Amino acid sequence: MGTFRKLLEPPYIDSIEWSKWHVFWVDERVVPKDHDDSNYKLAFDLFLSQVPILPGNVYAINDALSAEGAADDYETCLKHLVNSGVIAKSEASGFPKFDLQLLGMGPDGHVASLFPGHPLCKESKKWVTHILDSPKPPPERITFTFPVINSSANIALVVCGGGKADVVQRALGNSGKNEEPLPCQLVSPEGELKWFLDKSAASKL
Numbered sequence: 001m002g003t004f005r006k007l008l009e010p011p012y013i014d015s016i017e018w019s020k021w022h023v024f025w026v027d028e029r030v031v032p033k034d035h036d037d038s039n040y041k042l043a044f045d046l047f048l049s050q051v052p053i054l055p056g057n058v059y060a061i062n063d064a065l066s067a068e069g070a071a072d073d074y075e076t077c078l079k080h081l082v083n084s085g086v087i088a089k090s091e092a093s094g095f096p097k098f099d100l101q102l103l104g105m106g107p108d109g110h111v112a113s114l115f116p117g118h119p120l121c122k123e124s125k126k127w128v129t130h131i132l133d134s135p136k137p138p139p140e141r142i143t144f145t146f147p148v149i150n151s152s153a154n155i156a157l158v159v160c161g162g163g164k165a166d167v168v169q170r171a172l173g174n175s176g177k178n179e180e181p182l183p184c185q186l187v188s189p190e191g192e193l194k195w196f197l198d199k200s201a202a203s204k205l
């Protein structure tokens with residue numbers, strides 16, 4: 001969320017057309033919205049509470065549902081928004097085409113809640129799915145699937161910290177060519193993918 005800090009300062013805060021923004025979560029932990037593990041809470045506290053994005057354009061998950069119910073509900077919400085033209089649809093894939101997806105990456109190479117070796121990495125039909133056994137706590141989450149991630153117009157993959165340097169090296173360097181690709185290596189949007197690394201994350205390149 002620190003990525004958005006600049007947007008809270010002039011000239012950006014005053015020049016961005018905030019009324020055009022619609023905000024979604026690529027993945028979310030199935031916890032109450034005021035829980036410290038909630039991605040909504042993180043985004044709200046550090047960013048959304050400080051910008052005039054219309055509250056109706058902020059699409060949090062329904063935290064009263066089970067993980068499966070919340071994933072289905074979120075997918076239904078996306079389908080309504082594609083049908084009403086709020087979200088574009090990819091001509092190539094038929095999946096929703098977001099203007100921009102902002103992804104992080106864990107030290108194991110996971111993106112969203114798609115973890116190395118997990119069968120959800122191969123989901124090809126659902127838009128949003130759920131996981132009950134996330135290796136990183138909390139275990140219950142919802143996540144966009146790779147077809148939705150890869151239909152995006154643009155993806156910014158933001159990686160910070162020396163704990164991720166080995167995986168960055170594996171993904172972007174010349175090593176590990178014969179290994180099973182990590183989730184971060186499966187990110188391949190229709191439009192542009194840009195990696196943003198701090199010095200520590202890039203230290204082994």
Ligand SMILES: O=C1O[C@H](COP(=O)(O)O)[C@@H](O)[C@H](O)[C@H]1O
Pocket residue numbers: 027028039103104105106107110111112113136
């Ligand atoms: O659990 C999650 O982790 C990753 C990245 O983890 P980090 O704490 O090492 O930055 C994040 O990108 C993902 O969206 C999130 O739910």
